[in-house]
Amino acid sequence: MRVHGLREELEHQGISRRDFLAFCASMAAVLGLPASAGPAIAAAVENEQKPILIWLEFQDCAGNTESLLRAGHPTVADLILDSISLSYHETLMAAAGSQAEQALTQAVRDNAGKYIALIEGSIPSDADGAYCMIGGKSALQIAREICGGAAATIAVGTCASFGGIPAARPNPTGALSVADAVPGVKNLINMSACPANAENITALIVYYLTLKRWPPLDQYRRPLFAYGKSIHDNCERRAHFDAGQYVDAWGDEAHRHGHCLYKMGCKGPATSQNCPVVRWNEGTNWPIGCGHPCIGCAEPNFWDTMTPFYQRLPNVAGFDVGSWVDPVGLGLTGLVAAAAVAHGVGEIVRHRIGSKASSEDGSEAE
Numbered sequence: 001m002r003v004h005g006l007r008e009e010l011e012h013q014g015i016s017r018r019d020f021l022a023f024c025a026s027m028a029a030v031l032g033l034p035a036s037a038g039p040a041i042a043a044a045v046e047n048e049q050k051p052i053l054i055w056l057e058f059q060d061c062a063g064n065t066e067s068l069l070r071a072g073h074p075t076v077a078d079l080i081l082d083s084i085s086l087s088y089h090e091t092l093m094a095a096a097g098s099q100a101e102q103a104l105t106q107a108v109r110d111n112a113g114k115y116i117a118l119i120e121g122s123i124p125s126d127a128d129g130a131y132c133m134i135g136g137k138s139a140l141q142i143a144r145e146i147c148g149g150a151a152a153t154i155a156v157g158t159c160a161s162f163g164g165i166p167a168a169r170p171n172p173t174g175a176l177s178v179a180d181a182v183p184g185v186k187n188l189i190n191m192s193a194c195p196a197n198a199e200n201i202t203a204l205i206v207y208y209l210t211l212k213r214w215p216p217l218d219q220y221r222r223p224l225f226a227y228g229k230s231i232h233d234n235c236e237r238r239a240h241f242d243a244g245q246y247v248d249a250w251g252d253e254a255h256r257h258g259h260c261l262y263k264m265g266c267k268g269p270a271t272s273q274n275c276p277v278v279r280w281n282e283g284t285n286w287p288i289g290c291g292h293p294c295i296g297c298a299e300p301n302f303w304d305t306m307t308p309f310y311q312r313l314p315n316v317a318g319f320d321v322g323s324w325v326d327p328v329g330l331g332l333t334g335l336v337a338a339a340a341v342a343h344g345v346g347e348i349v350r351h352r353i354g355s356k357a358s359s360e361d362g363s364e365a366e
Helices: 006-012 017-031 035-047 063-069 074-084 097-110 139-148 158-162 198-211 238-242 330-361
Strands: 053-057 086-089 116-120 152-156 188-191
Touching: 017 035, 017 198, 035 198, 053 097, 053 139, 063 198, 086 097, 097 139, 116 139, 116 158, 152 158, 152 198, 158 188, 188 198
Parallel strands: 053 086, 053 116, 116 152, 152 188
Antiparallel strands: none
C-alpha cells in the first residue's frame, strides 16, 4: 500500500511537473474537454481519494490486460491506476491460489458498495457455468457476487461488453456479456474493442476522479467521449473516400499511396470508436494507418455481422454507398463528396438526439 501521494511518487520516478501536466492535458483531449481542464484533472488525480478497483478475468485472451500493460503513457497511466489501488488482478498480483481468493474476498468485504469492478472476458452460462471455474465457483456466480456489490462495473473489451468471439455462432459455451449475465447491474459502462485502448480506460477513470460522476453513454452504454463518432468520420483516409480513390487490391498503387480501404472490407463507416484520434503504440499508428481495414471489433456481434472481414458490407445504416462505390470515377466524385457530407451531418444529428435522449431517460451512469 502506498504511504505517500501521487505527486511524491511522480517525483520519485523522475517525472517532472511539466510532464504530468502534459499527461493531464492529453487526458482532457481524449475526453473532449477544453485544454483549460488540464489543471482540474491534475488536482483531482493528485488529491482525491482513489477508488478501489477489482479486475476479474473470465473467458478471455487477456488482450485487454496486455493492452493496459502497454499503455501509451505507461509511467503515468500505470501510476494512476496503481495509486487507485488495484486490489485484485489475477494476472498482475503476486498472490496465487487460496491467497488470491482470500485477497478478493477481503477486498469485497472491506469495500462493499464502494469498489469498481472491471470485468474482462465473456461469462459462460451453459453447463451451469462449468466452462469457466475459479476457486470452485463459476464465472457466472463470481460475476453476480462481485458486480452486485460494486459501485460501478466496467466491462473491458468486446467479450465483456457484448460477448465477443466466444458468443459468436454457434456459441457452444453460452457466453454472455456482463449486461446479460448480471441483469440490472449498477452503473454499467462498456469499453468495447479487441482490445480496449488503455488510453480510454485511463481517461474513464480520470473523468470519474475529476467530475465525481460517470460520463454520458451511447445506446450501448459506451462513453461518448470514446465512441461518439464513427471511425469513418475521423479517418485519415477520409479525403480519399470523398475523392472516390479506393484500394482495389492489396499492394496496388492506391494501397501504396494510402487510399480508402472501404472496398477492401473496411468497417469504419459502421464502427464507432476514437481509434483515429487516440491510436496505439504511444499514439504512433493504428490499423488503417498501417494499411489494414477496420474489422469493427468495437461493435456488438462483430464476429457474426462484420465478416468476411475483407469484403465490404452490402448495407450500412445511414451510409448508402454500396450501390455506386464500385463504378465510382471522376464523374461521380461530387456525388461521393455530397453523400459523405450528408452522412456526417446525419451522424451529428443522431448523436445529438442520442445525447438528449440519454439525459432524459437517465442512460448516463449515475
